[in-house]
Amino acid sequence: MKVEEQTVVGGGGGAGQGGAGFWGLAGRPCDTCAVDAARLYCRLDGAYLCAGCDARAHGAGSRHARVWLCEVCEHAPAAVTCRADAAALCATCDADIHSANPLASRHLLLPTPFFGALADPPQPVPSPSSAAATQEDAEDDGSNEAEAASWLLPEPGDSPEDSAATFFADSDAYLDLDFVRSMDGIKAIGVPVAPSELDLAGGTLFYPEHSMNHSMSTSEVAVVPDALSAGGAPAPAPSVAVVASKGKEREARLMRYREKRKNRRFQKTIRYASRKAYAETRPRIKGRFAKRTAEDDALEQDGPFSPASSAHLASDGDYGVVPSF
DNA sequence: TTTAGACTTACTACCACAAGATGAT
DNA sequence: GAATCATCTTGTGGTAGTAAGTCTA
Numbered sequence: 001m002k003v004e005e006q007t008v009v010g011g012g013g014g015a016g017q018g019g020a021g022f023w024g025l026a027g028r029p030c031d032t033c034a035v036d037a038a039r040l041y042c043r044l045d046g047a048y049l050c051a052g053c054d055a056r057a058h059g060a061g062s063r064h065a066r067v068w069l070c071e072v073c074e075h076a077p078a079a080v081t082c083r084a085d086a087a088a089l090c091a092t093c094d095a096d097i098h099s100a101n102p103l104a105s106r107h108l109l110l111p112t113p114f115f116g117a118l119a120d121p122p123q124p125v126p127s128p129s130s131a132a133a134t135q136e137d138a139e140d141d142g143s144n145e146a147e148a149a150s151w152l153l154p155e156p157g158d159s160p161e162d163s164a165a166t167f168f169a170d171s172d173a174y175l176d177l178d179f180v181r182s183m184d185g186i187k188a189i190g191v192p193v194a195p196s197e198l199d200l201a202g203g204t205l206f207y208p209e210h211s212m213n214h215s216m217s218t219s220e221v222a223v224v225p226d227a228l229s230a231g232g233a234p235a236p237a238p239s240v241a242v243v244a245s246k247g248k249e250r251e252a253r254l255m256r257y258r259e260k261r262k263n264r265r266f267q268k269t270i271r272y273a274s275r276k277a278y279a280e281t282r283p284r285i286k287g288r289f290a291k292r293t294a295e296d297d298a299l300e301q302d303g304p305f306s307p308a309s310s311a312h313l314a315s316d317g318d319y320g321v322v323p324s325f
Numbered sequence: 326t327t328t329a330g331a332c333t334t335a336c337t338a339c340c341a342c343a344a345g346a347t348g349a350t
Numbered sequence: 351g352a353a354t355c356a357t358c359t360t361g362t363g364g365t366a367g368t369a370a371g372t373c374t375a
Binding site: 272274275278279282283284285286287288289290291292 | 338339340341342343344345
Binding site: 276278 | 360361362363364365366
Protein backbone atom coordinates (compact mmCIF):
# COMPACT_ATOMS: atom_id res chain seq x y z
CA MET A 1 0.00 0.00 0.00
CA LYS A 2 2.63 2.39 0.90
CA VAL A 3 4.53 1.47 -2.17
CA GLU A 4 1.55 2.30 -4.30
CA GLU A 5 0.92 5.52 -2.48
CA GLN A 6 4.46 6.59 -2.99
CA THR A 7 4.28 5.64 -6.59
CA VAL A 8 1.11 7.59 -7.08
CA VAL A 9 2.45 10.61 -5.30
CA GLY A 10 5.66 10.59 -7.23
CA GLY A 11 4.07 9.85 -10.55
CA GLY A 12 1.25 12.23 -9.86
CA GLY A 13 3.71 14.99 -9.29
CA GLY A 14 5.25 14.39 -12.63
CA ALA A 15 1.95 14.12 -14.37
CA GLY A 16 0.69 17.13 -12.51
CA GLN A 17 3.43 19.29 -13.83
CA GLY A 18 2.78 18.46 -17.37
CA GLY A 19 -0.54 16.67 -17.33
CA ALA A 20 -1.36 13.91 -19.72
CA GLY A 21 -0.10 15.97 -22.57
CA PHE A 22 3.36 15.95 -21.15
CA TRP A 23 3.56 12.25 -21.83
CA GLY A 24 1.86 12.59 -25.15
CA LEU A 25 -1.13 10.74 -23.80
CA ALA A 26 -3.94 13.23 -24.27
CA GLY A 27 -7.13 11.56 -25.39
CA ARG A 28 -7.61 11.14 -29.10
CA PRO A 29 -9.99 13.78 -30.46
CA CYS A 30 -13.17 12.82 -32.28
CA ASP A 31 -12.57 12.53 -36.01
CA THR A 32 -15.92 14.14 -36.77
CA CYS A 33 -16.28 17.10 -34.46
CA ALA A 34 -12.66 17.30 -33.37
CA VAL A 35 -13.93 18.87 -30.17
CA ASP A 36 -14.75 16.06 -27.80
CA ALA A 37 -12.46 13.21 -26.96
CA ALA A 38 -13.09 10.11 -29.01
CA ARG A 39 -14.55 7.23 -27.04
CA LEU A 40 -15.01 4.50 -29.61
CA TYR A 41 -13.79 3.35 -32.97
CA CYS A 42 -15.99 2.33 -35.91
CA ARG A 43 -14.30 -0.30 -37.98
CA LEU A 44 -16.38 0.18 -41.12
CA ASP A 45 -16.04 3.93 -41.07
CA GLY A 46 -12.48 3.77 -39.88
CA ALA A 47 -13.25 6.69 -37.61
CA TYR A 48 -12.72 7.57 -33.97
CA LEU A 49 -15.92 9.07 -32.61
CA CYS A 50 -17.15 10.78 -29.50
CA ALA A 51 -20.44 9.67 -27.95
CA GLY A 52 -22.41 12.43 -29.57
CA CYS A 53 -21.10 11.88 -33.07
CA ASP A 54 -21.53 8.15 -32.70
CA ALA A 55 -25.17 8.64 -31.73
CA ARG A 56 -25.69 10.72 -34.83
CA ALA A 57 -23.88 8.33 -37.10
CA HIS A 58 -25.13 5.03 -35.66
CA GLY A 59 -28.69 4.47 -34.60
CA ALA A 60 -30.15 1.64 -32.63
CA GLY A 61 -30.28 -0.53 -35.72
CA SER A 62 -26.76 0.18 -36.80
CA ARG A 63 -24.77 -2.84 -37.89
CA HIS A 64 -21.46 -1.07 -37.76
CA ALA A 65 -19.25 -2.96 -35.40
CA ARG A 66 -17.62 -0.58 -33.00
CA VAL A 67 -15.25 -0.96 -30.12
CA TRP A 68 -14.39 1.24 -27.17
CA LEU A 69 -11.14 3.07 -27.08
CA CYS A 70 -8.60 1.52 -24.79
CA GLU A 71 -9.26 2.79 -21.29
CA VAL A 72 -5.60 2.92 -20.48
CA CYS A 73 -3.94 4.71 -23.38
CA GLU A 74 -7.16 6.17 -24.82
CA HIS A 75 -5.61 6.08 -28.25
CA ALA A 76 -5.96 2.62 -29.72
CA PRO A 77 -9.16 0.67 -30.29
CA ALA A 78 -9.78 -1.89 -27.59
CA ALA A 79 -9.01 -5.42 -28.63
CA VAL A 80 -10.42 -7.19 -25.61
CA THR A 81 -12.45 -6.57 -22.50
CA CYS A 82 -11.12 -7.80 -19.20
CA ARG A 83 -14.04 -8.75 -17.01
CA ALA A 84 -11.92 -8.93 -13.91
CA ASP A 85 -10.78 -5.37 -14.38
CA ALA A 86 -13.98 -4.28 -16.10
CA ALA A 87 -11.90 -2.45 -18.64
CA ALA A 88 -11.51 -2.39 -22.38
CA LEU A 89 -7.90 -2.68 -23.41
CA CYS A 90 -5.99 -2.42 -26.66
CA ALA A 91 -3.56 -5.15 -27.60
CA THR A 92 -0.56 -3.25 -26.32
CA CYS A 93 -2.05 -2.32 -22.95
CA ASP A 94 -3.53 -5.77 -22.62
CA ALA A 95 -0.10 -7.24 -23.09
CA ASP A 96 1.37 -4.79 -20.62
CA ILE A 97 -1.17 -5.51 -17.95
CA HIS A 98 -2.11 -9.11 -18.42
CA SER A 99 1.34 -10.40 -19.07
CA ALA A 100 2.63 -8.70 -15.98
CA ASN A 101 2.17 -11.75 -13.82
CA PRO A 102 0.45 -15.12 -13.81
CA LEU A 103 -2.53 -13.84 -11.86
CA ALA A 104 -3.33 -11.14 -14.34
CA SER A 105 -2.85 -13.56 -17.19
CA ARG A 106 -5.77 -15.58 -15.89
CA HIS A 107 -8.24 -12.74 -16.18
CA LEU A 108 -11.17 -13.59 -18.36
CA LEU A 109 -10.88 -11.70 -21.63
CA LEU A 110 -13.81 -11.16 -23.91
CA PRO A 111 -14.24 -9.70 -27.37
CA THR A 112 -15.27 -6.08 -27.44
CA PRO A 113 -17.33 -5.17 -30.53
CA PHE A 114 -20.88 -3.99 -30.06
CA PHE A 115 -23.61 -2.95 -32.43
CA GLY A 116 -26.60 -0.68 -32.40
CA ALA A 117 -26.83 2.56 -30.51
CA LEU A 118 -24.29 3.63 -27.94
CA ALA A 119 -25.76 2.79 -24.58
CA ASP A 120 -23.63 3.69 -21.64
CA PRO A 121 -20.01 4.43 -20.93
CA PRO A 122 -17.63 1.52 -21.30
CA GLN A 123 -17.47 0.65 -17.65
CA PRO A 124 -18.07 -2.07 -17.62
CA VAL A 125 -18.13 -2.88 -21.26
CA PRO A 126 -21.12 -5.07 -21.96
CA SER A 127 -20.25 -8.62 -22.65
CA PRO A 128 -22.11 -10.69 -25.22
CA SER A 129 -23.37 -13.11 -22.61
CA SER A 130 -24.89 -10.44 -20.46
CA ALA A 131 -26.59 -8.25 -22.98
CA ALA A 132 -29.86 -8.44 -21.12
CA ALA A 133 -28.35 -7.91 -17.72
CA THR A 134 -27.69 -4.58 -16.15
CA GLN A 135 -24.20 -3.22 -16.04
CA GLU A 136 -24.01 -3.71 -12.33
CA ASP A 137 -25.08 -7.28 -12.68
CA ALA A 138 -22.47 -7.92 -15.28
CA GLU A 139 -19.80 -6.50 -13.07
CA ASP A 140 -20.91 -8.30 -9.98
CA ASP A 141 -21.56 -11.66 -11.49
CA GLY A 142 -18.42 -11.98 -13.47
CA SER A 143 -15.62 -9.61 -12.76
CA ASN A 144 -15.74 -9.77 -9.03
CA GLU A 145 -15.74 -13.50 -9.01
CA ALA A 146 -13.06 -13.71 -11.61
CA GLU A 147 -10.80 -11.32 -9.84
CA ALA A 148 -11.54 -12.76 -6.46
CA ALA A 149 -10.67 -16.16 -7.79
CA SER A 150 -7.43 -14.89 -9.18
CA TRP A 151 -6.53 -13.28 -5.89
CA LEU A 152 -7.30 -16.42 -4.01
CA LEU A 153 -4.79 -18.39 -5.98
CA PRO A 154 -1.46 -16.96 -4.99
CA GLU A 155 1.64 -17.89 -6.82
CA PRO A 156 5.16 -18.03 -5.50
CA GLY A 157 6.54 -14.56 -5.22
CA ASP A 158 3.19 -12.84 -5.24
CA SER A 159 2.52 -10.04 -2.86
CA PRO A 160 -0.88 -10.62 -1.32
CA GLU A 161 -1.65 -6.96 -0.96
CA ASP A 162 -1.11 -6.07 -4.56
CA SER A 163 -3.59 -6.65 -7.25
CA ALA A 164 -2.64 -8.65 -10.23
CA ALA A 165 -2.40 -5.62 -12.43
CA THR A 166 -0.36 -3.49 -10.11
CA PHE A 167 2.22 -5.71 -8.60
CA PHE A 168 4.85 -5.58 -11.25
CA ALA A 169 3.94 -2.10 -12.25
CA ASP A 170 4.89 -1.00 -8.77
CA SER A 171 7.93 -3.12 -8.48
CA ASP A 172 9.35 -3.02 -11.94
CA ALA A 173 12.61 -1.63 -10.79
CA TYR A 174 13.09 -4.46 -8.35
CA LEU A 175 12.59 -7.36 -10.68
CA ASP A 176 15.48 -9.65 -11.10
CA LEU A 177 16.39 -12.51 -13.31
CA ASP A 178 15.63 -15.09 -10.69
CA PHE A 179 12.04 -14.08 -10.78
CA VAL A 180 11.98 -14.21 -14.54
CA ARG A 181 13.25 -17.74 -14.37
CA SER A 182 10.67 -18.60 -11.79
CA MET A 183 7.98 -17.43 -14.19
CA ASP A 184 9.09 -19.65 -17.01
CA GLY A 185 7.43 -22.64 -15.47
CA ILE A 186 4.04 -21.03 -15.15
CA LYS A 187 3.74 -18.74 -18.10
CA ALA A 188 1.82 -21.37 -20.01
CA ILE A 189 -1.24 -20.96 -17.83
CA GLY A 190 -4.25 -21.13 -20.08
CA VAL A 191 -5.71 -17.88 -21.31
CA PRO A 192 -8.76 -17.89 -23.54
CA VAL A 193 -7.58 -16.67 -26.89
CA ALA A 194 -10.05 -14.54 -28.76
CA PRO A 195 -10.83 -15.23 -32.41
CA SER A 196 -8.45 -13.63 -34.82
CA GLU A 197 -11.22 -11.61 -36.39
CA LEU A 198 -11.23 -9.47 -33.30
CA ASP A 199 -7.72 -8.43 -33.90
CA LEU A 200 -8.76 -4.86 -34.41
CA ALA A 201 -5.56 -3.18 -33.59
CA GLY A 202 -3.75 -4.98 -36.32
CA GLY A 203 -1.64 -6.89 -33.88
CA THR A 204 -2.03 -10.15 -32.09
CA LEU A 205 -4.37 -10.26 -29.17
CA PHE A 206 -2.23 -12.38 -26.95
CA TYR A 207 1.34 -13.37 -26.74
CA PRO A 208 1.21 -16.85 -25.27
CA GLU A 209 4.86 -17.47 -25.85
CA HIS A 210 6.19 -14.01 -25.40
CA SER A 211 3.91 -12.46 -22.85
CA MET A 212 6.32 -12.85 -20.00
CA ASN A 213 9.22 -11.80 -22.09
CA HIS A 214 7.30 -8.76 -23.09
CA SER A 215 6.50 -7.85 -19.55
CA MET A 216 9.99 -8.39 -18.33
CA SER A 217 11.55 -6.52 -21.14
CA THR A 218 9.30 -3.53 -20.80
CA SER A 219 9.94 -3.44 -17.12
CA GLU A 220 13.59 -3.00 -17.69
CA VAL A 221 15.43 -0.20 -19.32
CA ALA A 222 16.35 -2.06 -22.47
CA VAL A 223 13.05 -2.33 -24.26
CA VAL A 224 12.97 -4.74 -27.15
CA PRO A 225 9.58 -5.04 -28.81
CA ASP A 226 8.46 -8.60 -29.22
CA ALA A 227 7.62 -8.06 -32.83
CA LEU A 228 11.24 -7.35 -33.49
CA SER A 229 12.80 -9.86 -31.26
CA ALA A 230 10.52 -12.72 -32.17
CA GLY A 231 12.09 -13.16 -35.57
CA GLY A 232 15.32 -14.30 -34.09
CA ALA A 233 17.40 -11.54 -35.55
CA PRO A 234 19.00 -9.32 -32.95
CA ALA A 235 16.97 -6.19 -32.54
CA PRO A 236 18.73 -2.88 -32.70
CA ALA A 237 19.21 -1.29 -29.33
CA PRO A 238 16.75 1.58 -28.81
CA SER A 239 18.03 4.99 -27.99
CA VAL A 240 18.04 6.07 -24.38
CA ALA A 241 15.46 8.76 -25.11
CA VAL A 242 13.05 6.32 -26.71
CA VAL A 243 13.49 3.83 -23.92
CA ALA A 244 12.89 6.40 -21.22
CA SER A 245 9.86 7.75 -23.03
CA LYS A 246 8.35 4.30 -23.38
CA GLY A 247 8.90 3.57 -19.76
CA LYS A 248 7.25 6.77 -18.68
CA GLU A 249 4.35 6.27 -21.02
CA ARG A 250 3.76 2.80 -19.70
CA GLU A 251 4.04 3.98 -16.14
CA ALA A 252 1.59 6.79 -16.77
CA ARG A 253 -0.83 4.47 -18.52
CA LEU A 254 -0.72 1.95 -15.75
CA MET A 255 -1.11 4.63 -13.12
CA ARG A 256 -4.21 5.97 -14.80
CA TYR A 257 -5.53 2.46 -15.16
CA ARG A 258 -5.01 1.70 -11.50
CA GLU A 259 -6.67 4.89 -10.40
CA LYS A 260 -9.66 4.24 -12.57
CA ARG A 261 -10.04 0.70 -11.40
CA LYS A 262 -9.59 1.68 -7.81
CA ASN A 263 -12.42 4.18 -8.05
CA ARG A 264 -14.67 1.88 -9.98
CA ARG A 265 -14.52 -1.53 -8.52
CA PHE A 266 -15.48 -1.06 -4.93
CA GLN A 267 -18.77 0.66 -5.35
CA LYS A 268 -21.36 -1.17 -3.37
CA THR A 269 -24.50 -2.30 -5.07
CA ILE A 270 -27.66 -1.88 -3.08
CA ARG A 271 -30.23 -4.49 -3.94
CA TYR A 272 -33.03 -3.08 -1.85
CA ALA A 273 -33.17 0.66 -1.46
CA SER A 274 -35.91 0.36 1.11
CA ARG A 275 -33.74 -1.76 3.36
CA LYS A 276 -30.86 0.63 3.01
CA ALA A 277 -33.08 3.55 3.92
CA TYR A 278 -34.39 1.75 6.91
CA ALA A 279 -30.96 0.64 8.07
CA GLU A 280 -29.71 4.21 7.91
CA THR A 281 -32.45 5.41 10.20
CA ARG A 282 -32.22 2.64 12.74
CA PRO A 283 -30.75 3.23 16.16
CA ARG A 284 -27.28 1.84 16.77
CA ILE A 285 -25.07 1.01 19.68
CA LYS A 286 -21.40 0.90 18.74
CA GLY A 287 -22.33 0.41 15.15
CA ARG A 288 -24.66 -2.46 15.82
CA PHE A 289 -28.37 -2.29 15.34
CA ALA A 290 -30.16 -1.72 18.58
CA LYS A 291 -33.69 -2.40 19.59
CA ARG A 292 -36.11 0.35 18.98
CA THR A 293 -37.52 2.19 21.92
CA ALA A 294 -40.80 4.02 22.23
CA GLU A 295 -38.90 7.28 21.88
CA ASP A 296 -37.39 6.13 18.62
CA ASP A 297 -40.79 5.27 17.27
CA ALA A 298 -42.17 8.63 18.27
CA LEU A 299 -39.29 10.47 16.66
CA GLU A 300 -39.64 8.52 13.48
CA GLN A 301 -43.30 9.31 13.15
CA ASP A 302 -42.71 12.99 13.74
CA GLY A 303 -39.48 13.34 11.86
CA PRO A 304 -38.60 13.37 8.21
CA PHE A 305 -37.15 9.87 8.25
CA SER A 306 -40.15 7.70 7.80
CA PRO A 307 -39.29 4.59 5.83
CA ALA A 308 -41.17 5.83 2.83
CA SER A 309 -39.46 9.18 2.66
CA SER A 310 -36.10 7.64 3.43
CA ALA A 311 -36.51 5.16 0.66
CA HIS A 312 -37.21 7.99 -1.71
CA LEU A 313 -34.13 9.85 -0.58
CA ALA A 314 -31.95 6.79 -0.79
CA SER A 315 -33.04 6.07 -4.30
CA ASP A 316 -31.45 9.32 -5.38
CA GLY A 317 -28.11 8.52 -3.82
CA ASP A 318 -24.85 7.64 -5.49
CA TYR A 319 -25.29 3.93 -5.00
CA GLY A 320 -26.19 1.50 -7.66
CA VAL A 321 -29.66 0.63 -6.59
CA VAL A 322 -31.66 -2.34 -7.66
CA PRO A 323 -35.27 -1.31 -7.23
CA SER A 324 -37.31 -3.35 -4.85
CA PHE A 325 -40.38 -5.03 -6.20
C1' DT B 326 21.10 -10.28 9.66
C1' DT B 327 17.56 -11.23 12.90
C1' DT B 328 14.10 -9.99 16.16
C1' DA B 329 10.65 -7.50 18.69
C1' DG B 330 7.55 -3.92 19.12
C1' DA B 331 4.85 -0.16 17.19
C1' DC B 332 2.11 1.25 13.63
C1' DT B 333 -0.92 0.93 9.47
C1' DT B 334 -4.18 -1.20 6.56
C1' DA B 335 -7.82 -4.29 5.27
C1' DC B 336 -11.26 -7.34 6.37
C1' DT B 337 -15.06 -9.50 9.13
C1' DA B 338 -18.59 -10.25 12.69
C1' DC B 339 -22.16 -8.35 15.03
C1' DC B 340 -26.66 -6.41 15.89
C1' DA B 341 -32.45 -5.70 14.95
C1' DC B 342 -36.01 -5.85 12.01
C1' DA B 343 -38.64 -4.56 7.71
C1' DA B 344 -39.02 -6.39 3.28
C1' DG B 345 -39.06 -10.12 0.30
C1' DA B 346 -39.70 -15.06 -0.72
C1' DT B 347 -42.09 -19.17 -0.13
C1' DG B 348 -45.62 -22.41 0.93
C1' DA B 349 -50.24 -23.53 2.66
C1' DT B 350 -55.06 -22.68 2.56
C1' DG C 351 -56.06 -19.70 -11.27
C1' DA C 352 -56.16 -15.88 -7.98
C1' DA C 353 -56.13 -14.04 -3.38
C1' DT C 354 -54.90 -14.16 1.41
C1' DC C 355 -52.31 -15.41 5.35
C1' DA C 356 -48.43 -17.28 8.04
C1' DT C 357 -43.72 -18.38 8.37
C1' DC C 358 -38.99 -18.22 7.14
C1' DT C 359 -35.04 -15.90 4.98
C1' DT C 360 -32.51 -12.00 3.39
C1' DG C 361 -30.24 -7.64 3.42
C1' DT C 362 -29.00 -3.35 5.37
C1' DG C 363 -24.86 0.14 7.82
C1' DG C 364 -21.50 1.68 11.49
C1' DT C 365 -18.28 0.15 14.66
C1' DA C 366 -15.05 -2.89 17.20
C1' DG C 367 -12.04 -6.46 16.88
C1' DT C 368 -8.59 -8.98 14.55
C1' DA C 369 -5.29 -10.55 11.13
C1' DA C 370 -1.72 -9.36 8.20
C1' DG C 371 1.72 -6.40 6.45
C1' DT C 372 5.19 -2.66 7.04
C1' DC C 373 8.48 0.05 9.34
C1' DT C 374 11.96 1.15 12.81
C1' DA C 375 15.20 0.45 16.40
